[in-house]
Amino acid sequence: TPSVKNICFVGAGFVGGPTAALIAYHNPHMTVNVVDLNAERIAAWNSNHLPIHETGLPKIVRIARDGTKEAQVILSRGFDSLSSSSSSSSASSSSPSSVIRLEARTPNLRFSCDVTAAISEADVLFVCVNTPTKMYGVGAGASADLGALEAATRTIAKNAKAGAVIVEKSTVPCGTARIIQSILLQHRPETPFEVLSNPEFLAEGSAVANLMRPDRILIGSSSTPSGLAAAAALRSVYAAWVPTARILTVNTFSSELTKLIANAMLAQRISSINAVSALCEDLGADVEQVSRALGADSRLGAKFLHAGIGFGGSCFEKDILNLAYLARCMHLEEVADYWTSVLNINRYQRERFARTVIRKLNGTLRGKKLAIFGFAFKDSTNDTRNSVAVHVIAELLAEQPREIAVFDPGCAPEEIADEIARVVDGAARGDKKLSSSMMARIKITSGWREAADGASAVCILTQWDHFRDASSMASVQRAAPLASTDNLSSILSVEEQHKEHSEMDICVLEQIVRNMDQDTDADDPLQRLVPPEACQSDCKD
Numbered sequence: 001t002p003s004v005k006n007i008c009f010v011g012a013g014f015v016g017g018p019t020a021a022l023i024a025y026h027n028p029h030m031t032v033n034v035v036d037l038n039a040e041r042i043a044a045w046n047s048n049h050l051p052i053h054e055t056g057l058p059k060i061v062r063i064a065r066d067g068t069k070e071a072q073v074i075l076s077r078g079f080d081s082l083s084s085s086s087s088s089s090s091a092s093s094s095s096p097s098s099v100i101r102l103e104a105r106t107p108n109l110r111f112s113c114d115v116t117a118a119i120s121e122a123d124v125l126f127v128c129v130n131t132p133t134k135m136y137g138v139g140a141g142a143s144a145d146l147g148a149l150e151a152a153t154r155t156i157a158k159n160a161k162a163g164a165v166i167v168e169k170s171t172v173p174c175g176t177a178r179i180i181q182s183i184l185l186q187h188r189p190e191t192p193f194e195v196l197s198n199p200e201f202l203a204e205g206s207a208v209a210n211l212m213r214p215d216r217i218l219i220g221s222s223s224t225p226s227g228l229a230a231a232a233a234l235r236s237v238y239a240a241w242v243p244t245a246r247i248l249t250v251n252t253f254s255s256e257l258t259k260l261i262a263n264a265m266l267a268q269r270i271s272s273i274n275a276v277s278a279l280c281e282d283l284g285a286d287v288e289q290v291s292r293a294l295g296a297d298s299r300l301g302a303k304f305l306h307a308g309i310g311f312g313g314s315c316f317e318k319d320i321l322n323l324a325y326l327a328r329c330m331h332l333e334e335v336a337d338y339w340t341s342v343l344n345i346n347r348y349q350r351e352r353f354a355r356t357v358i359r360k361l362n363g364t365l366r367g368k369k370l371a372i373f374g375f376a377f378k379d380s381t382n383d384t385r386n387s388v389a390v391h392v393i394a395e396l397l398a399e400q401p402r403e404i405a406v407f408d409p410g411c412a413p414e415e416i417a418d419e420i421a422r423v424v425d426g427a428a429r430g431d432k433k434l435s436s437s438m439m440a441r442i443k444i445t446s447g448w449r450e451a452a453d454g455a456s457a458v459c460i461l462t463q464w465d466h467f468r469d470a471s472s473m474a475s476v477q478r479a480a481p482l483a484s485t486d487n488l489s490s491i492l493s494v495e496e497q498h499k500e501h502s503e504m505d506i507c508v509l510e511q512i513v514r515n516m517d518q519d520t521d522a523d524d525p526l527q528r529l530v531p532p533e534a535c536q537s538d539c540k541d
């Protein structure tokens, strides 16, 4: 097995940054360089305000990037939790397989824009660039856009040292490892490179916990001696903290396909229970009760069975589109249709939600203000890409409300605005006047009160804990004098809404919010909602 001393991550995004940090943290004797073309992102990784908000990440980055003068207790095996940042000679292993090292750390994690230099030093190169849905030409709206991956591969081909192992970390269509291999061959016909598939299964919002204790690490390689040796080298990197029984080695195609199917099956569970929720509402059954009873079946399991307004984010939709496109290319129309139906239900569910809001506001939003609580595609992340909220907002905008005020406790206002503009531009189909008149109705606020003030409805579209907490929502209700509901036919309490739509993120508080300034309740639980900059406070010492 070739020994790995130097690793390079190409792409410092939601996957590259945290994965590199965890590998560096657990392999203090390896140098880990993370490179990106985006100088702003690299500057953020080098600052105290990381570009990605994940619990525990600032601490790991700080230890690996900045090193420690004092001895650290590093529990490098057996999935032990993070040690404290101060030395602790009395610390003992909480797991029989733990290896405790007491040592000061020199920095071994670097972020930079010097892509070629970092590539040329690396024994192992992880390609973690974005692979979005292609939006032009052949396969538009369906296939994966491999432009960034091709560009990164070309740079690697020109600069990598002979024998470096290239690891495909991005989610890609089956067969992409072969494309990478052929690009390498084109540029460096004399130099052999091994290409491995090592897809990432972390979930945003719990990235550090997932990386610390992965269910499995999947490594796909060719079955040649050099392919198996490359897989063994990569395995040794993960074996620093992942039990070897959890490191699965398969062939490259199986690995690439497994990642697409894993996301498709998770999304399919969500669409399945959401389809059930529509049935429940018509039949008078309670989807939460159904979901609990289904989840008690050990064959089904309880996870991913909560009804709601569907999934958003940069992965599920794109990966299903990609999978369906792959099936269509192989003329497997039924297979493609099967997976596409998961997306159809997802769209149906959020449209149904938007229609419910409109119906409950007497079928018109004209002259009304709506408040959107939560914009991130899920809680505990600052990722706004393709969130459910952006699509619901687009639906509501079509009804020409006076204003839609958006508040999210974790997302940067400019990222919210950019994402809304992207979707609104698409909806306006190039009509600049229409798109700017739609955008003029959007207001992004830094506090919940400002968003709720004067709103006819508050729609909760991200499951931030603050919004799920019944006492928090009671506070919104207290702040909103329900007496002035002259334009509403019925009032639903938060509890009733939760019952109707399950614990998740659908909650329309029909109300006119007035006199917000007079609400000076010091114990108001919603005061816990913090502006975006405060969400980064754990980056500070």
Ligand code: NAD
Pocket (backbone or CB within 6 Å): 010, 011, 012, 013, 014, 015, 016, 035, 036, 037, 038, 041, 115, 128, 129, 130, 131, 148, 149, 151, 152, 169, 170, 171, 172, 200, 201, 202, 203, 204, 314, 315
């Ligand atoms: P991202 O957009 O956050 O990050 C990608 C980064 O790559 C960007 O910062 C971009 O500037 C950089 N980049 C693009 N081309 C480059 C080049 N030629 N050289 C150097 N840097 C370059 O994307 P992400 O969310 O980290 O996702 C990356 C891949 O991982 C995607 O294929 C995605 O499907 C997959 N994935 C994502 C998640 C997730 O939760 N976000 C989970 C598992 C897998």
